[in-house]
Amino acid sequence: MMGIWELASLLLGLLALQYLKQLWSSRNYPPGPFQLPLVGGVWWVRKKFSQDIFIKLAKQYGNIFTIWLGSYPIVILSGYQAVKEGLIVRSEDFAARPVTPTLKALFKKRGIITSNGHIWKQQRRFGQVTLGKLGVGKKCTEHIVEEAAHQLVEIFTLAKGHPIDPILPISTKIFKVVCAVVFGHQSYFQEEEIEKILEESETGIKFAGTISHILYELFPRLMDRLPTPFRKMRAMVDKRILHLREEIARHKEYQMQNEPQDFTDFYLLQMEKSKNDPDSTYNEDNLVQCILDFLVAGTETSSTTLQWALLLMGVHPEIQDKVYKEMENVLGTSQSICYQDRKKMPYTNAVIHEIMRLKYVFPIGVARRSVKDVTMHGYTIPKGTFVVPDLTSVLLDPKQWETPRDFNPQHFLDKDGQFVAREEFLAFGAGPRVCLGEQLARMEIFLFFTHLLRSFRFYFPEGTDQINQDPLVGFLLHPEAYKICAVPR
Known part of the structure; x- marks a missing residue:
């Protein structure tokens, strides 16, 4: 019988062989932080993680480098030229999403954001067509966004100039807009339920990148047997899915007597049309995941951008006043x-784009996966490799922006003061995986921002210490909690 020391020696020997094999297999990948056994190079990143950690690594290793998560290589594309080549020039080569243990357990390769292959193509195409039918980003959905913006103005009015935390009011109203698109009515969730959903969403966002998350990616079978935070999060997701299935059942009853009015109605109609098609991926499981994709991604990104918007207006009152003056000159009485007023208000439009550029809500970009072997800049990126476009490095690239670290609306204005659309502005991504809700997000941010700034002048409460503009680093980059005063104009 093997003794404990012999067993330990055997295990160490196997670990050493696996480590040497990993080092050998990484020789053709782009360089990156030193790899340790089992954990790879993620230890270094986790230890020094910050908003611009990948920008710093690019200065050391070049615009294409590799971080190892255990035995999984993650290739980072940094700077405008490298990201452009990956997302635009080679868009089809990096069109897939990674399938990690966490994503597989939570989303089961369904829906739009995390799916691949035939499922992704059908679901995304249907999403594009249906959002077009619903008029998302156009006049016929504008009244929904405008109504929500008016409701937000009312909330700030009730504060009567006293300090208010803007996070929950903004998130709630954005969530209701997304509900109107998905379910056809904004009142499906009660206020208490919305707060609970937003709290659950924040829990999931905070989980990303934690030690518990990394351990689950490395040792999923072991972690499944332990009472980890991931198990609690999966239980939350399962509970939310159950609630969504109940709403889908109500839509089925309603649909029998009415024309489709929302995304869920159109999807159920497509399910019925495709029920005899063996290639169809239209089913209730994918519908539930599509709804979750819209509710979570559609709420968090826009609401976080607007939180940054009010913070920056408080920090830069001169820019806030200039936006108000332009609105008064253009809109009059x-x-x-x-x-459509954005076309007549170039400065305001530039300010909004500069907010999204400087305070991009993701630490990097959403990961892709190579669908074939790719050679870039002399390095081989094998099929199946995780590829992450660092969009923050594009939006802060000193080769593209005059003052990349400063809040400067002139980045989006020409010498005559007219708005300039910049191809380096990749806040919504690019290529086949570009943000599906881009048009709705643009409309929400513009209308919420302009309604608020036309109604109020924003400033920080008296006695407020210097405002910390550094983000809280997680899956999204939120500002630190703050309160702001909204004084009616």
Whole structure:
């Protein structure tokens, strides 16, 4: 019988062989932080993680480098040229999503954001077509966004100039807009339920990148048997899915007597049309995941951007006043603001784009996966490799922006003060995986921002210490909690 020391020696020997094999297999990958046994190079990143950690690594290893998560290589593309080549020039080569233990356990390769292959193509195409039918980003959905913006103005009005935390009011109203697109009505969730959903979403976002998350990616079978935070999060997701299935059942009853009015109605109709098609991926499981994709991604990104917007307006009152002056000059005595007004307000449009550039809500970009062997800059990126476009490095690239670390609306204005659309502005991504909700997000941010700034002047409460503009680093980059005063104009 093998003694404990012989067993330990055997295990160490196997670990050493696996480590040497990993080092040998990584020789053709782009360089990166030193790899340790079992954990790879993620130890270094986790130890020094910050908003611009990948920008710092690019200065050391080049614009294409590799971070190892255990035995999994993750290739990072940094800077505008490298990201452009990956997302635009080679868009089809990096069109897939990674399938990690966490993503597989939570989302089961369904829906739009995390799916691949035939499922992804059908679901995304249907999403694009259906959002177009619903008029997302156009006049016919503008009244929904405008109504939510008016409701948000009412909440700030009730504060009567006293300090208010803007996070929950903004998130709630954005969530209701997404509900209107998905379910056809904003009142499906009660206020208490919305707060609970937003709290659950925040829990999931905070989980990303934690030690518990990394351990689950490395040792999923072991972690499944332990009472980890991941098990609690999966239970939350399962509970939310159950609630969504109940709403889908109500839609099925309603659909029998009415024309489709929302995304869920159109999807159920497509399920019925495709029920005899063996290639169809239209089913209730994918519908549930599509709804979750819209509710979570559609709420968190826009609401976080607007939180940054109010913070930056408080920090830069001179820019806030200039936006208000432009709105008054363009709109005059008109009380309404429409999305088309952005074309007549170049400075305001530039300020909004600069907010999204400087305070990009993701630490990097959403990961892709190579669908075939790819050679870039002399390095081989094998099929199946995780590829992460660092969009923050693009939006802060000193080769593309005059003052990349400063809040400077002139980045989006020409010498005549007219708005300039910049191809380096990749806040919504690019290629086949570009953000599906981009048009709705743009409309939400513009209308919420302009309604608020036309109604109020924002400033920080008296006695407020210096405002910390550094983000809280997680899956999304939120500002630190703050309160702000909204004084009616």
